Amino acid sequence: MQQRLxxxxxxxxxxxVILDKKGIPSPxxxxxxxxxxxxxxxxxxxxxxxxxxxxxxxxxxxxxxxxIIVDADKKGPENKFKGLIDFIQKETGETLxxxxxxxxxxxxxxxxxxxxxxxxxxDNLNEGYLENFVGAMIAExxxxxxxxxxxxxxxxxxxxCLFSETKTQKALVHTYLAWQKTPGLPLGTAVKAEFLxxxxxxxxxxxxxxxxxxxxxx
Amino acid sequence: xxxxxHIINFMCFKELEIPTLKRVNLIGGKNNSGKTTLLDAxxxxxxxxxxxxxxxxxxxxxxxxxxxDESYFHLSNYEKNKWPIRINxxxxxxxxxxxxxxxxxxKTGKKSAFARLDPNIFINPPQEKLVYVSFNSxxxxxxxxxxxxxxxxYEDDVYEILxxxxxxxxxxxxxxREVVNIRLKNVxxxxxxxxxxxxxxxxxxxxxxxxxxxxxxxxxxxxxLGLHYSALEKLWEMIFKYAQKWNIQVYATTHSQDVLNTxxxxxxxxxxxxxxxxxxxxxxxxxxxEAILFDGERLRKTLELQLEIR
Numbered sequence: 228m229q230q231r232l233x234x235x236x237x238x239x240x241x242x243x244v245i246l247d248k249k250g251i252p253s254p255x256x257x258x259x260x261x262x263x264x265x266x267x268x269x270x271x272x273x274x275x276x277x278x279x280x281x282x283x284x285x286x287x288x289x290x291x292x293x294x295i296i297v298d299a300d301k302k303g304p305e306n307k308f309k310g311l312i313d314f315i316q317k318e319t320g321e322t323l324x325x326x327x328x329x330x331x332x333x334x335x336x337x338x339x340x341x342x343x344x345x346x347x348x349x350d351n352l353n354e355g356y357l358e359n360f361v362g363a364m365i366a367e368x369x370x371x372x373x374x375x376x377x378x379x380x381x382x383x384x385x386x387x388c389l390f391s392e393t394k395t396q397k398a399l400v401h402t403y404l405a406w407q408k409t410p411g412l413p414l415g416t417a418v419k420a421e422f423l424x425x426x427x428x429x430x431x432x433x434x435x436x437x438x439x440x441x442x443x444x445x
Numbered sequence: 446x447x448x449x450x451h452i453i454n455f456m457c458f459k460e461l462e463i464p465t466l467k468r469v470n471l472i473g474g475k476n477n478s479g480k481t482t483l484l485d486a487x488x489x490x491x492x493x494x495x496x497x498x499x500x501x502x503x504x505x506x507x508x509x510x511x512x513x514d515e516s517y518f519h520l521s522n523y524e525k526n527k528w529p530i531r532i533n534x535x536x537x538x539x540x541x542x543x544x545x546x547x548x549x550x551x552k553t554g555k556k557s558a559f560a561r562l563d564p565n566i567f568i569n570p571p572q573e574k575l576v577y578v579s580f581n582s583x584x585x586x587x588x589x590x591x592x593x594x595x596x597x598x599y600e601d602d603v604y605e606i607l608x609x610x611x612x613x614x615x616x617x618x619x620x621x622r623e624v625v626n627i628r629l630k631n632v633x634x635x636x637x638x639x640x641x642x643x644x645x646x647x648x649x650x651x652x653x654x655x656x657x658x659x660x661x662x663x664x665x666x667x668x669x670l671g672l673h674y675s676a677l678e679k680l681w682e683m684i685f686k687y688a689q690k691w692n693i694q695v696y697a698t699t700h701s702q703d704v705l706n707t708x709x710x711x712x713x714x715x716x717x718x719x720x721x722x723x724x725x726x727x728x729x730x731x732x733x734x735e736a737i738l739f740d741g742e743r744l745r746k747t748l749e750l751q752l753e754i755r
Binding site: 266269271276279280283286287288339341 | 727728729730731735737746747750752753754
């Protein structure tokens with residue numbers, strides 16, 4: 228039995244670090260770290276590449292569980308989710324009933340017992356990206372965080388501001404990381420260094436979604 | 446060129462349909478997924494069920510029992526040859542030979558031919574030309590392929606293909622017992638071919654296969670055996686170029702990622718992309734035989750993302 232985690236974007240590491248810190252075991256057969264990184268986790272930049280990866284996993288007779296993590300973007304979770312469901316229906320020939328949006332993520336079991344889990348960043352309910360999910364790992368009353376928000380907003384109003392509006396959250400998160408005790412750590416390392424906290428509801432929902440998708444018992 | 450295959454009840458295949466075949470077909474899949482069996486099916490199809498070919502297949506699979514009729518049952522997927530074996534393709538001509546059955550294709554309405562292997566009516570119909578090289582039985586095949594072309598005008602084609610792909614200053618070639626000697630320009634004495642580098646004997650094997658397979662089909666079993674990946678790119682360049690030039694359809698089996706990668710590198714251009722197809726054989730979730738087809742574009746997309754498609 229093989230399993231796959233498909234992640235839209237370049238930064239799956241932060242998610243695997245979160246799972247590791249939460250004490251979630253690797254899915255069965257992926258305890259070797261290299262195998263986990265290269266075989267279990269598949270990163271794909273952009274929606275069309277996510278679909279390319281997904282198609283190959285659906286065509287393989289060996290893969291029983293697939294977890295898909297995508298960004299809601301500006302399109303919103305509903306559209307992003309529908310795009311994936313339509314694609315899965317087209318590839319498998321199965322009609323899937325559309326569930327309500329829920330903060331806990333989505334699951335499907337196909338007729339042949341394959342499990343497909345879908346998580347739409349940040350929380351299955353709102354527009355946004357991985358960076359919004361990471362933003363939720365910073366306490367609202369963190370003074371550095373509040374200061375960063377002020378400064379990034381101030382900069383975004385200047386005519387020499389280089390980043391576009393859609394990248395504001397990304398700029399904000401990385402500004403925050405730039406101003407920590409060890410400045411400029413990448414997301415995954417920042418979680419390890421506990422600059423980002425794993426104790427919050429969104430992270431817990433995500434961890435539960437992962438556990439359910441890959442049937443992991445802690 | 447065969448452009449479609451439908452195999453029913455043949456060895457490990459209950460039923461396998463391959464709707465599209467290209468000029469150069471690379472076949473992958475797990476052990477026992479039927480890679481070699483697919484080549485065997487094509488051999489039987491093109492030989493119209495000739496018993497020499499069938500016996501060779503049975504022999505190489507070590508299931509031949511002193512030529513008894515029982516042996517033929519092993520070719521069937523079902524017990525005791527309950528259903529006839531069918532291997533068919535789109536075929537406009539009608540073969541009116543006993544033991545060759547004609548069926549109508551349900552999709553196109555075209556008539557198809559299939560060989561029925563039934564020991565009771567077993568006959569030896571005329572064979573169509575086809576070349577089969579196995580990297581397992583290397584030297585034996587090599588010398589018999591050489592014999593076919595030695596001292597004929599096709600010998601010149603062998604020199605052309607070798608000069609273009611491995612050794613520009615090669616003049617002559619001689620296949621002796623267990624050794625191939627060559628003569629190079631400005632070198633007085635013959636030297637063994639193997640001094641030209643690793644795997645060059647196998648490149649020669651494929652070159653001879655191509656020369657012998659003009660306007661026909663070349664089958665290569667287990668392409669990766671004994672070949673370093675640096676030799677593979679050369680080999681594919683040779684296969685694509687001469688398959689096009691001499692109107693040859695090629696089927697090669699492999700387990701190797703290197704073979705798959707180099708197949709893609711060489712074919713991913715305007716000249717060859719429409720000639721290339723990778724076919725993965727597998728048993729699907731319903732337990733049926735299935736062929737997953739990768740044209741040039743799908744191959745590019747998946748290899749770029751480093752996805753496992755073997």
